[in-house]
Amino acid sequence: MNQPLTSARRAADVVELKIPSKAEWVAVARLAVAAVANRLNFSIEDIEDVKLAVAEACTNCIQHAHGSDQIEITCETEPDALTVRVRDDGRAARPEAVNAEKTDEARVGGLGVFLIRSLMDSVEYDVHPERGTNLVMTKKVVS
């Protein structure tokens, strides 16, 4: 059983999705999460941000997690925020990439993490060499 993503459990609704860890399934994940985000009062621009952040997270799982067959995507919706967890159970090939906070540091390989950090309001990475990567990111609804 997964732990709740957010500490404040104010009637949060949860949507879970598992995709094969393959490039052709990333579009399904980003469109599904965009549909979830569409249930909240996000602007179209914010929904696009969430869509891209989820796609980048899935892409990182596919490109950098060795030995993982599945990616788990969990969305937790609250009236004023969407929290998305993207998790794989592979061995992280480039754990240092998650610290990329500037474009020069990111280079091409870490550009995805840089974009996630830029587009979402909060991002927490837990990279474990054996257990895999657990990324929790939140986007707040701007009223």
Next chain:
Amino acid sequence: MDIKVNVRESQGDTYVVDLNGEIDVYTSPKVKDAIGDLIDKGHYNLVINLEKVRYIDSTGLGVLIGGLKRVREHGGTVNLVCTNPQIKKIFDITGLVKIFGIYDDEDAAMKALV
């Protein structure tokens, strides 16, 4: 989800790559191959038209950066055509607006090559 790639010769030794669709981890190899083929054949001045691209992620950006690096080694360049605000925002956030010439229409992108 797919990307359509159309390559056409324009004035001088300039080539235009029209992209239509979504560029992500699944579709970007097709774009990479098209740009790579042009460069392999010695064409180093390219306009990549993103007007019909609805979505691009970091793998798509990586392909464009890779193409630009390769043509610059031969004194060429890559100009982009893009007016989609969401896509322009991605170029802005990543600082790529300073690396690529980004134009509102193909004529302007073409003139800037010469």
